[in-house]
Amino acid sequence: MSTIDMTTDVESTMDINVIYFASLADEANCQQETVKLPQDTSLTELYEQLSQKHRFSRPKAELRVAVNDYFVKWTDQINDGDSVVFITPVAGG
Amino acid sequence: MTDNVHNHSMTIKRSTDEAYLIAERDGFALLDIAIDENKLKSTLANDSCGAFVCFEGRVRNHNNATSVARLTYYGYEDLAINQGRAIIEEAKKRFEITHAIAIHRIGALEIGDVAVWVGVVSAHRYPAFDACRWILDTIKADIPVWKQEYYEDDSSKWLSNNG
Numbered sequence: 720m721s722t723i724d725m726t727t728d729v730e731s732t733m734d735i736n737v738i739y740f741a742s743l744a745d746e747a748n749c750q751q752e753t754v755k756l757p758q759d760t761s762l763t764e765l766y767e768q769l770s771q772k773h774r775f776s777r778p779k780a781e782l783r784v785a786v787n788d789y790f791v792k793w794t795d796q797i798n799d800g801d802s803v804v805f806i807t808p809v810a811g812g
Numbered sequence: 813m814t815d816n817v818h819n820h821s822m823t824i825k826r827s828t829d830e831a832y833l834i835a836e837r838d839g840f841a842l843l844d845i846a847i848d849e850n851k852l853k854s855t856l857a858n859d860s861c862g863a864f865v866c867f868e869g870r871v872r873n874h875n876n877a878t879s880v881a882r883l884t885y886y887g888y889e890d891l892a893i894n895q896g897r898a899i900i901e902e903a904k905k906r907f908e909i910t911h912a913i914a915i916h917r918i919g920a921l922e923i924g925d926v927a928v929w930v931g932v933v934s935a936h937r938y939p940a941f942d943a944c945r946w947i948l949d950t951i952k953a954d955i956p957v958w959k960q961e962y963y964e965d966d967s968s969k970w971l972s973n974n975g
Contacts, residue, residue: 740888741958742970744817751820785956788890804888804956808972811885811916811957812869812928812948 731758733799737769741807747773762793766805777807821886822919835913840896842887844919847929852913861910861933865940867948869928871921881962885927887918888956899950907943909934914947916957
C-alpha cells in the first residue's frame, strides 16, 4: 500500500526476457516470454523453474546458456532487462 | 508442432547485403537464401595469398541408414554472429592465414543445397587447409544453429552434433 512497499517491491524483482529456439520452442510452445523473478535468481534456478513449467525434456547439464547474445557461464549473474537463451545441443554444418 | 514458434529463427533480421558486409568484416554471418560463393571468393581475393581453400557443406539425402527428404536449419542470429566473430579471430591467431569467411544458411533447404561455406586465404597452402578444417569443426560445435530433418513419411527429428 505505501510508497515504500512499492519501491521495495520494484527493486526486489527483475524482468527477464527468455527466448526459445529449436526443441525448447516446441516444448514451451512459444518464441519468448518475460519472467518476473526475485533479484539474485540464478540462471540455474531460472532454467529449473521454466523446466518445471514447460516440462523440458533436456536436463540443464546438456545445455549452454547465453545472455544478451553472448555465451555466459551458468554462474554468471543476470539483471533486470536481460535476454536469456538456453542453448540445446547445436547441429550446424 | 506449430511452425510459428520457429519463425524468428528461420530468417535473418538483417538484409542480405548487411549479412555479407558483416561476413566480410567479422568473418561470419547467417544467410537465409542461397550462398553466393563467387561473391565470397572475390571478397577473399588477395594478391599476397597463394592459397585459397574452401569447404562446402551440402544437404545429403540420408542420415546413417535413414532417407532424408528435406531439412530445415534454425539459427540464433545475434549469438551466431558474435560467436562466429570469435571463431574467425581465434583462427587467425592459431594459423598463418590472411583472412577467412564462413557463412551458415538457415531456413528450409533441399537436398544438394549448400548449408555452410568456409573460405580461407593464406600465403601458403597448409595453414589454409588446416584453418578451413578447424573453422568448420568449431562452427559445428559452437554456432547456435539447429537442424530438423524431415523424412519420407513427413515425420521429423531434431539433430545434434554432439549426442
